[in-house]
Amino acid sequence: MNKLRGNPWVTLAVLSLGFFMTLLDLTIVNIAIPDMVDHLDASLDQILWITNAYTLALAVLMITSGRLGDLIGKKNLFLYGVALFTLASLACGLSQDPAELITFRAVQGVGAAMLLPQTLSLVVDVFPPGRRGAALGVWGVVAGVSGAAGPTVGGLLVTRLDWRWIFFVNVPLGVLTVVGAALWLPRPARSVRHRFDATGVALSSVALLLLAFGLIEGEKYAWNGWIWTVIGASAVAAAVFLVQQRSRQGDEPLVPFSLFRDRNFTLMNVVGIAISFGIVGLFLPITVYLQSVLGYSAQKAGLVLLPLSVGTFVTAGPAGVLAERLGGRWILMAGLSCFGGGLAWVMAVADVGRSWTGVAAPLFLMGMGAGCTFAPMAAEVMRNVPPRLTGAASGVNNALRQVGSVLAGAVVGAVLQGQLASSLEEQAARRAGSVPPDFRASFLRGFDSAGRHLDVAGNTPGTRLPASVPAPEAHRVQDAAAAVFGHGFVDAMRPTLLVSVAVMAAGALCCLFVKKFDGASANPHGLPMTEEEIAAAQAAAEADAAPARR
Template sequence: MNKWRGNPWVILTILSFGFFMTLLDLTIVNIAIPDMVDSIDASLDQILWVVNAYTLALAVLMITAGRLGDLMGKKNLFIGGVTLFTAASLACGLAQDPWQLIAFRAVQGFGAALLLPQTLSMIADVFPDEKRGVALGIWGTVAGLASVAGPSLGGLLVTKLSWRWIFFVNVPIGVLALIASFMFMPSAARTVKHRFDIPGVVLTTIALFLLAFGLIEGQKYSWNGAIWGTIAAGVVVLAIFLVYQRGQQENEPLVPFVLFKDRNFSVVNFVGIAVSFGVVGLLLPLTIYLQSVLGFSALKAGGVLVPMAIGSMLTAGPSGVIAEKFGGKYILMGGLIAYIGGVFWIIETVKVGQSWTGLIAPVVIIGAGMGCTFTPMATEVMRNVPPRLTGAASGVNNALRQVGSVMAGAVIGAVLQNQLASSLKDQAAQRAGAVPADFRGQFLRNFDDAGKHLEVGGQSSSAMKFPTSVPADVAHRIQDAAAAVFGHGFIDAMKPTMVVPMAVLAVGAIACLIIVGPNKEEAAAKAAAKEGAPAPDATAGAVDSAAVDSAADSGAASR
């Protein structure tokens, strides 16, 4: 048994169990919304907060958790995060009312925030350079699979068991990860006493909470003055945080600015925001289309997205190996272009009554493109980060990706609702002639505010109630017309909405041109260091880890 303790591949397997759960829970809940509404008598706003509470906790706490891993031990944070996440998952499955579920989802997000940054930084720590590409390829495969498997697995669990099992499924995985962590993960020795930047934690938490809350709730409150005030306050606090951090750079800051001196770290973090935006920007309207327009069950809707996971699995591994050896610049760019092409294909082909087979090819292309993004991003963002700062780097990277998800939810939701409000009125006016004259006024009024409340699974926007005196055949004709209005109206709204993630991904693809390829002199220096031979100067383009470590040690010693 001891021979496996500390084995990098065993550690990677354990980490994969942990972060698979956390990424899965970003998307698995959406497909269970109709069942949740019925089961615990929740309003749509409450159910949306079941989704948002998790995302908000992740976005707010990720930077803090990443830095805590550097200071308190990554194994400790990983185990603590898995424990909290697993317990909260069990509590979510047992929740009896909406507010219990929202509270437990927030705790679940807190656990996820603790463990998620540790996964990428521990991989960077335990794998040597020559094997890191394969390891990151596996990491990217699992990350890509988890990101797109949520609707598929969720549909299966909801259909065959109940919505509660989308949370219960985490319990055995979490317990297994915990047992394996204690058995196989070695304890890291700490030789320097570290300082934790408490004012920085308070400031960044407040700033990210205000920004994320404002973006999440903006559409609900019609982007009124209070929402813009919340966002503005978040920007102000964030500015204060950055000024404060600038003065703490010699004193173990929460966000070491030296990380951003590396061009690749800065650019790839921006690309990460674009990729997260693209994932949410695609899945939100597509999931509603599959269930509300095509009338697919949760299981069938999830099954339609399975090819996306397959495409991601096929490309994530090889792309990681190539990116580590030759650089991820063009692989990442190619993946984003493929993703854009798949979304464009969907825009051109969606229609009322479409067969699921017509979506297979574009969904596979999107998955393949996604697989070419996760691993190269991980490779490039961590390539030049010194070991002391891998936790902070991973925390910043993951936090910004969650900010991208929050932004996408706000922007895509707002665009889709605004487009839907207009398209439903237009479609209702076009199809009102099919409705008996006595009911046309009610028919048109039914769609006046229909776009303000999006629901997944069911065509609530087209539902109309009639007096019992209305003949059944007349009511049936009116309902058919209303269903046609909703179906065609949603497609008319969906197409311009999906242009938004395409545009964001295109900007990300262009930004990839700025990425710098691997420094051959640096690689030679690392190889020479292992052999004990003199090494050429390899400082160009890399983070000066020696200077950072020296400054950090000096700060720790002075305390």
């Protein structure tokens, strides 16, 4: 069994299992929202925080955790993160009210933030350049499939078992990962004593926390002065953080500025934000559309989204290998274009009363596009990073991707709610003639502020009738309300998806400025290496070349 310790493929398998759990939990909760509303008696705002508490903890702590992996050992932090994530998942499943669930979701996010940056960093550390493309291909498959499979897996668990099982499923996976990591991950090797930038950690955490909180809560408070004060305070904290980091560049900073001397590293972080934005921008409206407009169960909605996972699985592996051999520029551009094109396709075909078959092809196209992004982006963002900075680089990249997720949730949620408010009022006025006169006024009033207060089932105050109302009249009101919500939501979903299409197009354009690929052992541009790293790189190159000479 000790022979497996340090084997790069065994290391990759263990890392992938932990990676899979954390990304699955980014999307699996969406499909369970209706059931959580019913069983926990949760408000819409509380439900949003059940989702956002996890993302918020990820975004705030990712940079810190990436750097901590460099300082105290990546294996150690990965193990601690998986253990905390597993225990928090159990606590989430046992939660009895929304407040408990929100709290334990935040703890889950802390565990995920501890382990997530270590996965990409360790893959780059243990695989030599010649075999890194295949490894990143596997990593890309896991990254793509785990996020895309969340609604499908969640739908099956919610329908067959209970919403709590979307969290309980992590417990056996977490135990397996902890055991595998303890037995088979390479032992941490630290030959130099490192310093920990506590001031940088505090400043970056405050900046990201305020930014994420302001974006998440902005729509709830109608983007009033208080919200802009919070976002402004985030900008001030970020500016102070950058000044503090500039003064520490020669003394192990939290964010080494030398990373951004490489244009590809900078551009790949922008692309990562776009990819995260597009994925969140799809799942939020599409899950409501499938369940509340088309009336599908959680299981059927999850199965309808299965083509997304299949498409990702088809392209993720080959995309990683091709990116390592040819460079990721054109593969990334094709992936972003396919994802954006699929979103536009959904905009064109989505309507009330349509069959699920109409969205199957665009979802498959989006999956193929997503599969073309994860591994190539990872290859390009880490290609020129010296070994001592892989944890910091991975932390920065993952943190910015989570900021993209938070930004998407805020922007997409705000656009959807704003569009929904106006479209529901318009549809209600158009269809009020079919409502019995005695109920027409309350029917119209019920949709006046429905865009802000609508629950996920499409219920509004004006459609909740006393039991004494005759059945024929009640049915007329309910049918009219269903038509208003269905057509109103579709009308609001189209401009909402258009926002994500525009972001994906901007990400694709960024790929035009990626530097041309010069080979797997591309020389770092502006990223200084120590003498030990240069010697290790030369030894690795000679080892890779030895079979060819023989």
